[in-house]
Amino acid sequence: MSIELLVEQIQSLLAGQSPRTLIGIVGKPGAGKSTVVEEIQKSFDSKDVSIIPMDGFHLSNKELITLGRRDRKGAPDTFDVEGFTSLLSKVKLNHKTDHKFPIFHREIEASMADEGLVPKESKVVVIEGNYLFSEDHNWSAVFPLLNHTWFIEIDDEVRIERLIARHIRYGKTPEEAEAWSRGSDETNARFIELTAHRAENLIKLS
Numbered sequence: 001m002s003i004e005l006l007v008e009q010i011q012s013l014l015a016g017q018s019p020r021t022l023i024g025i026v027g028k029p030g031a032g033k034s035t036v037v038e039e040i041q042k043s044f045d046s047k048d049v050s051i052i053p054m055d056g057f058h059l060s061n062k063e064l065i066t067l068g069r070r071d072r073k074g075a076p077d078t079f080d081v082e083g084f085t086s087l088l089s090k091v092k093l094n095h096k097t098d099h100k101f102p103i104f105h106r107e108i109e110a111s112m113a114d115e116g117l118v119p120k121e122s123k124v125v126v127i128e129g130n131y132l133f134s135e136d137h138n139w140s141a142v143f144p145l146l147n148h149t150w151f152i153e154i155d156d157e158v159r160i161e162r163l164i165a166r167h168i169r170y171g172k173t174p175e176e177a178e179a180w181s182r183g184s185d186e187t188n189a190r191f192i193e194l195t196a197h198r199a200e201n202l203i204k205l206s
Helices: 003-015 033-043 061-067 081-093 156-169 174-182 184-193
Strands: 021-026 049-053 099-105 110-118 124-129 148-153 201-204
Touching (some): 003 021, 003 033, 003 124, 021 033, 049 081, 049 110, 081 124, 156 184, 174 184
Parallel strands (some): 021 124, 148 201
Antiparallel strands (some): 099 110
């Protein structure tokens, strides 16, 4: 399946009479979630279709150091899962107000509060992230909030090479980038793959 089919699903939802719909998109690190989101943003008005990236709920580096998890940033237990789940619940149930949320910036390795917005007019909300389908590490309350689910498939070696390039682009040395991509990121990728069967649909990227 392709991104076009996801776009068609969103078009159908916007044309229908259903209440606000939440769509979850999951992929391994480097799988192309940003690519899918960019296509959605090009296709729809941001007031009609909102995007919530899970990455805004990274725990801060200070918190991760205190917890002894800084070297595993991006792992399922390095996020504010309670805050993320609370946001999704409010977005799903309360359509009468705007909802703000934090946005993660890779260039500073930190999230900025209230940069993201789900306007009250939004009829479709797309949530993208790694652990939306997981039942471990307190993530289990997220999946029931999703009305539709998609998983991104891509060749693993292509994905890892792109991931290495991204880490280099944001300041890691080539050696550090490869070690992180094939180490911590790949551990997370294997964990994410265990949840792929929960998706209704697949997006195949190359």
